[in-house]
Amino acid sequence: MFRRKIYDEIQKLVPTGTSFSVEVSEIPERGDYASNVALALAKKEGKNPLETAEYLKSKLSREFIERIDIASPGFLNFFIAPFALSISLQNVLKNPGVKNWVKVEPKKINLEFVSANPTGPLTMANGRGGFYGDASANILSEVGHHVTREYYVNDAGNQIKSLGLSIWTVRSGGEPKEGHYKGDYIYKLARDKRLLIYKVAERLGKAAADILRKEIEVSLLKAGIKFNVWFYESSLHKNKELDKTLDLLKQKGIAEEKDGALWFADHVLVKSNGNYTYFLADLAYHYDKFINRKFDLAINIWGADHHGYVERMKKGIEALGVNQERLKIIMMQLVRFISKGQEVKMSKRAGEFVTLDELIEMVGFDAARWFFLERTPNTQMDFDLDLAKERSKKNPVFYVQYAHARACSVAKASRNWILGTDFSLLKEKEELTLIKKITQFYETIEDIANDYFVHRLTNYTYGLAQIYTSFYENHKILTENKKLSRARLKLNEAARNTLRYSLGLLGIESPEKM
């Protein structure tokens, strides 16, 4: 699309390694795209930015650019020629697929997300990482990567034993003790006939975890979150992967013994009682990802409470001989849920939480997804439950879906009057703005493929809906002027397709009627 073309052209004219940007202009007077390249060069080579801008302006091709303005202190503002916009609209109508317009080097990517311990139902807090991961996977596969959606199931630690003990205690008529899991689901599991045969806490816990694991999958499916691999920690133990990892670290002389335990830097791998730590299991897990399964890139979506773990993991995989650039960790900041002006405190152990199922029932599938996908991962967010219930109709997602339904409705009302479309008839401000916005879809996807900020797509989609609605309200699509109607119908079609495409990648429905 245009941004890429402008960027490539400039790059040919400047010394290699020059860092500059081409971005979408927000203000019409500044054209459609703007570049700071002259300013960047001025800094690098000490030249006058306005002179550099003049030079670049004289050298740049005008193939699809109508005009280039130079603005103080040295910006280049590009105005796309209307005929080029027409061509772009026709291209998008013909080949809407992202792969046609966004080029990436295909990678084998492991995207691990949610990975909540199977010691209870998913809470609505798990929704944030869940939706974000799901939409990321959609987008990364769409641009051409080979993506595995993976859930790491922690089924081998103390918490499973604790789960077993909690159920055991309740089943024996007692109350859950300090450190035990509480909540209705423990009582339900205590009555579960499938579990009655287990008399040992560990086995009971494991069997219960298995039941909970399946329930988690059902909840995720209801939320539209899909996985293709459920990776069990226990399988690492079974296959002696922890020992292999340990041997490797010992061989390299990285693991050190101290006070009867085995350490990697400041972190324990094997406790003095001989037990392996979770850290070692995680190293073995990532060894499996990178070495055994040969993923080029592992993306982990983690909750903010794991941030202290990031550096340890990166150093750990580096020690295993894997470049840490191949591990990308996305931290999701916490969500605070507010009800009646008070924060709703959630704790799985204390049994105080709202489940993901309940959240979706309360605010609806599409609204829940939209709400979480709308925000950047690295800001804490407040979720007002009362407001979400009350204002469900005012949720932006309905505005976007409504725009799509309208576009569908117009398309249905139309007849095939004439063949051939004269796209040059589209010259109203709202029409040209809409065409530009449609082409920016591909630029947005390109950005996300690079930085994984999925919320860019949500914001883009809302903006597209606004611009479409403005076009719709200001210009009648179906008129007596058949040639004009035909052109506007084509634009309507492109807008509808792009809305549907975006919503689809976000995992949100695009109803044809509302």
Place this chain on the structure above:
RNA sequence: GCCUCCAUAGUUCAAUGGAAAGAAUAGGGGACUUCUAAGCCCUAGAUGUAGGUUCGAUUCCUACUGGAGGCACCA
């Protein structure tokens, strides 16, 4: 005590070091009665404080204030 993240309109959120900080909602005003009014058009309103780097800072650095989280031979 040490570390990480965060602080933007009344409220909920945007803004790859760029020009005049965008939306939504709540507020004020208006048009149409014709393809879906869950809509459109206009209007008012914000970068926590004090410094620094830079041609240019919401963005980077330092200190402070306020909020969240993390610092185990837990998982």
